[in-house]
Amino acid sequence: MPPKAAGSCQVQDEESLVRRAQKHDQEAFAQIYEEYFDKIYRYITLKIGDAVEAEDLTQQVFLNSLRSISSFRWKGKPFSAWLYRIAHNQVVDFLRKKKRTTVPLEETLASGGDNPQLAAERKLDVEQVLAAARRLTDAQREVISLRFTSELSIAQVAEVMGKSQGAVKALQHSGIVALRRVLSVTQNE
Amino acid sequence: MNNKEFDNIFNDCLERLLIKGESLEQCLAHYPEQAAELKPLLETALAAREASTIQPRPDFRARARYQFQAALKETAAGKSRTSWGWFPRWATVMAIVLALVLSGGGTVFAADSSMPDSPLYSVKLATEQVRLTLTPSQIAKAKLCAQLADRRVAEIAYMADKGDVEQVEILTRRLDEKLELLVVFIEGRGGIHLPGMMMAPPQEEAAAPPATYEAPPPTEDAASPPVAMTAPDKGWGGRDDSTQNGNRHELRNTLVSDAASNRAVLRAGLDDVPESARDALRRALAVSEEGYEEALDALE
Numbered sequence: 001m002p003p004k005a006a007g008s009c010q011v012q013d014e015e016s017l018v019r020r021a022q023k024h025d026q027e028a029f030a031q032i033y034e035e036y037f038d039k040i041y042r043y044i045t046l047k048i049g050d051a052v053e054a055e056d057l058t059q060q061v062f063l064n065s066l067r068s069i070s071s072f073r074w075k076g077k078p079f080s081a082w083l084y085r086i087a088h089n090q091v092v093d094f095l096r097k098k099k100r101t102t103v104p105l106e107e108t109l110a111s112g113g114d115n116p117q118l119a120a121e122r123k124l125d126v127e128q129v130l131a132a133a134r135r136l137t138d139a140q141r142e143v144i145s146l147r148f149t150s151e152l153s154i155a156q157v158a159e160v161m162g163k164s165q166g167a168v169k170a171l172q173h174s175g176i177v178a179l180r181r182v183l184s185v186t187q188n189e
Numbered sequence: 190m191n192n193k194e195f196d197n198i199f200n201d202c203l204e205r206l207l208i209k210g211e212s213l214e215q216c217l218a219h220y221p222e223q224a225a226e227l228k229p230l231l232e233t234a235l236a237a238r239e240a241s242t243i244q245p246r247p248d249f250r251a252r253a254r255y256q257f258q259a260a261l262k263e264t265a266a267g268k269s270r271t272s273w274g275w276f277p278r279w280a281t282v283m284a285i286v287l288a289l290v291l292s293g294g295g296t297v298f299a300a301d302s303s304m305p306d307s308p309l310y311s312v313k314l315a316t317e318q319v320r321l322t323l324t325p326s327q328i329a330k331a332k333l334c335a336q337l338a339d340r341r342v343a344e345i346a347y348m349a350d351k352g353d354v355e356q357v358e359i360l361t362r363r364l365d366e367k368l369e370l371l372v373v374f375i376e377g378r379g380g381i382h383l384p385g386m387m388m389a390p391p392q393e394e395a396a397a398p399p400a401t402y403e404a405p406p407p408t409e410d411a412a413s414p415p416v417a418m419t420a421p422d423k424g425w426g427g428r429d430d431s432t433q434n435g436n437r438h439e440l441r442n443t444l445v446s447d448a449a450s451n452r453a454v455l456r457a458g459l460d461d462v463p464e465s466a467r468d469a470l471r472r473a474l475a476v477s478e479e480g481y482e483e484a485l486d487a488l489e
Contacts, residue, residue, distance in 0.1 A: 026261050026450040032459045033257055041245050055245060059253045063260055129237055147203075148237040154200060169196040172203075173230075180233040 006139040022069050029069075033062055036080070040087050042149035047091045047141060057094055061087045075188050084146065088160075106139040132182040140175035143168055195223065203234055250461070251347035251448075252304070258343055258454060259302070304347050305356050328436045331374035335484075338367040342451040342477060349470045352463035359400055361473040368480025375440070375487040403441055441488050448481035 020028035040061055045054040064086050072082050090187075133141050146157045153171075158165045198220055210366040213231055217224040245253070301316070303309035317337055324330045325459070341364035348356040455474040462470055 006374050024264060026258075026446050027453050029261055030258070030450050030453045030457070033254075034453075037250070037253075038244065042243050051243060052407070055249045055253070058245070059256065062253075062257055066257070066260055066264055126239055126243055129239060133237075144237055148234065149243065166193060166196070169200045170192065173192075173196045173199050176199075176230050176233050179237060180229060183233065184235065 003113075014079055015074060018069070018072065018074075018129075022072065029066065036083055037062070039150040043084065043087055043145050044091055044134050046130060046145040046149050048089075048094060049130045051130075053094070056088050061090050064090070077159050078105065078156060080152065081155060084150070084152075084160045089143070128183060129179075132179055135182045136175055136178050139171050139180055143171040144175045144179065147172060195226075195313065198223055199227065199230060202231055206231060206235070207238060211487065247350045247352075247461075254454065255304070255347055256302070257344040258450065261450070265278070269469035278290075297458050300434060305360065306348070306351070306353070327374045327377050328440065331371055331440055332443065334367050334371040334374060334441070338364055338371065338477075338480070339447055339451065341367060342454060342473075345470070345473045346454050349458050349462040349466040349473075352466050354466050354469045357466060357469040357473060361469070363477050364473065365480060368484060371480075371484045372487045375484060435457055437488055444451055444484055444488070448478070448485070451477050451481070 017028050017031055021032055036111060037058065041054055041058040043050050044057050044061070048054060048057070050186050062081070065083055068086075072079070133144060136144065142161060143157060146152045147154075150161065154168050158168045161168065163171075202216045202220065205216045206213065213228070216231060217227060220227060234269060301313060303313050311317075317340075321330060321333055321337070324333050341360050343362065345357055345360045348360060452474065455470060458470055459467060459474075
């Protein structure tokens, strides 16, 4: 996760960088690209659960942002919120085309018989987390993805999702609880 | 305790654990009453954090960077201009025809974005040489050299990401050649028979195309168009002073931008590439910086 709060200096730097990028300053856009590329990739990977498919989508996010950056306006929201919104839309389009649906957690998990303590002691790998994340609700997965793989603060996640910080914290809590249940079941199988 | 209070406590523990670097035990010590409930959730959060170790594949990262850089340049230069934009239409047609003769089939277009580890890369180099030869004026040649130098930088970044030191060094030499050629054209010293322009690629370039495709290396005989096909060299456009000044100004802006973006690309690579490729990448960076500096000096 990033430092708790971005200082005003950092915000000004990013604003300056984005303004330069809007004027087709290639170096500025290259810096933005390097700064966000991995984060956006991880965000998409966790959202769709497929690291290879996430590659093309990530590249498309940056090509789309390049085409539309002139339309970005500073309205008190961080630039990252705009970029993640593009990524979110890209994912939505992708999932719509694939007609992939998320099966609600409550419908698929047995309520008993799992052993969370034992499961927690086992090492979890990335693939397990990705697979488990598919079983979360869209909102839970969004929060987990933004918080834990893209390393955004609660305030930044709230901006991206258009929700209050309290709502994001609640989703963070319910998402982790749900993730734990899925991982417990998976590891006991 | 209501849910909201627990959400806040849980979030505070996450901040302590993941940002401040406290241990799980230290976090739990702050909330002894909730420790039993918090512990399994924080363990799961740590597992989720593991997912943050996902990294794009080096191949993909390098190719994506190259494609993005190309799109960036195209956007900056205006949507109307394609990567063939500096090239007169008749010459573009001739270049494609010649390259097709050289390479056969519809490989030229696919080759245009190929990388040195691709079977089509030799087609790309051959096409570039044909384009350079058929470009009529010194200014257009200079601009084309700048484009080709850009390509070499993107290829260097790509091969460095893959840890291929030998290719990085070969590409660095090609970059150096292109930047030197750029200076030659800027200074108006470029004639039809410039060294390196229509010669076959150096031995290592043509040496090892994979067995699936073997493009013949361009040769003097095959690739050089008849002299009559080459438009008379008009130096900096052969026009009035204001046009020449405009061309120089435009080229200067392009080079300033290219120098900065290529420096950024190569420097960014230093953080990502395998340790074994870093020295070669540093040399490429030095060649790039020096080459652009000389080109800009030549424009003064």
